[in-house]
Amino acid sequence: MTKQFFYPLFLILFALPVQSFIPNNKISQIPKSTVRTVIIDPGHGGTFSGAAGLSSFEKTVSLDVALKFGAALQAAFPEIKVVYTRTTDANAGNRQTLREDLNYRADLANSSRGDLFISFHCNSAGKRPGGWYEKVVVGKTRKTRIVIKRKKKVKQAYYEYKYENVWRENVASGTESYIWAVGKNDAKVNSVSKNNEYYGEIDSTATEAVELPDPNDPAEKARMLIYAQQYFKKSLTLADLVEKEFTKRGRISRGVKQRNDEGIWVLQATGMPSVLVEIGFISNKEEEQYINSDKGQDEIVEDVLNAFKAYKQKQETKPAAVTTN
Numbered sequence: 001m002t003k004q005f006f007y008p009l010f011l012i013l014f015a016l017p018v019q020s021f022i023p024n025n026k027i028s029q030i031p032k033s034t035v036r037t038v039i040i041d042p043g044h045g046g047t048f049s050g051a052a053g054l055s056s057f058e059k060t061v062s063l064d065v066a067l068k069f070g071a072a073l074q075a076a077f078p079e080i081k082v083v084y085t086r087t088t089d090a091n092a093g094n095r096q097t098l099r100e101d102l103n104y105r106a107d108l109a110n111s112s113r114g115d116l117f118i119s120f121h122c123n124s125a126g127k128r129p130g131g132w133y134e135k136v137v138v139g140k141t142r143k144t145r146i147v148i149k150r151k152k153k154v155k156q157a158y159y160e161y162k163y164e165n166v167w168r169e170n171v172a173s174g175t176e177s178y179i180w181a182v183g184k185n186d187a188k189v190n191s192v193s194k195n196n197e198y199y200g201e202i203d204s205t206a207t208e209a210v211e212l213p214d215p216n217d218p219a220e221k222a223r224m225l226i227y228a229q230q231y232f233k234k235s236l237t238l239a240d241l242v243e244k245e246f247t248k249r250g251r252i253s254r255g256v257k258q259r260n261d262e263g264i265w266v267l268q269a270t271g272m273p274s275v276l277v278e279i280g281f282i283s284n285k286e287e288e289q290y291i292n293s294d295k296g297q298d299e300i301v302e303d304v305l306n307a308f309k310a311y312k313q314k315q316e317t318k319p320a321a322v323t324t325n
């Protein structure tokens with residue numbers, strides 16, 4: 001049965017109090033909010049490499065994990081339709097610019113009538129993947145010198161500093177799940193400073209800045225409102241479940257974060273619950289190895305799949321009218 005048919009039916013059904021016309025023992029037959037189509041979005045790709053590690057690029061790791069997740073999802077739920085925004089190392093839809101690439105992803109998700117959008121990315125921090133040398137003071141010696149003051153020679157004390165190049169390991173590690181922040185004034189919204197050491201989900205290989213759509217544009221306003229009313233809570237639910245699974249696995253969870261920037265614009269542009277999972281820091285030597293390994297990727301896939309299973313069950317055990325209001 002198609003969704004086009006379902007929606008008017010929902011409206012008629014829930015215009016009246018449910019119990020008034022459905023006997024109690026029939027309540028389980030109320031159409032549920034189901035997850036039929038899942039859009040899987042491997043971050044970056046093609047000319048957009050994303051963050052760089054010591055030996056790998058974000059675009060490659062995110063594609064590997066996304067394809068493995070899709071296969072695992074399909075094996076667990078053969079009835080679910082899986083749509084990928086890309087399956088090869090190419091710009092999404094072979095679009096040229098970053099803006100077009102992101103638009104393609106959102107348009108594909110929307111035209112495929114996705115019920116859920118999951119994007120896979122790798123995090124990045126610090127000045128360089130692995131680590132970097134930093135000049136630091138390691139000691140000082142008190143010395144004196146003769147200076148002329150009011151035509152008189154006087155002794156003046158000063159310090160001579162000793163510097164050394166010290167290795168700074170790039171230690172940031174762990175997972176994060178992003179959802180689109182509903183309001184910019186929300187206290188939980190992360191402020192993103194571009195000169196900050198932490199640069200997270202900003203495409204370092206982009207040659208152009210992606211302009212966010214004008215929030216005063218009526219179409220954009222409507223879309224933000226719909227997202228806020230219908231998809232925000234579901235996105236938060238899934239993101240929370242994903243981070244809980246990572247924690248159970250013993251990984252460091254940096255939690256669920258809300259943000260509003262070009263790097264995760266695609267989340268809000270999709271008319272469905274949407275989550276962006278940062279599976280680990282590619283800039284951290286050990287974590288880069290983990291997210292590139294079969295063991296690491298299999299564990300990540302299992303964790304996200306467990307979260308998905310719990311999310312799906314949660315959606316489908318509540319009547320649609322309750323979950324969408």
Ligand SMILES: [Zn+2]
Binds near residue numbers: 050201
């Ligand atoms: Zn990314």
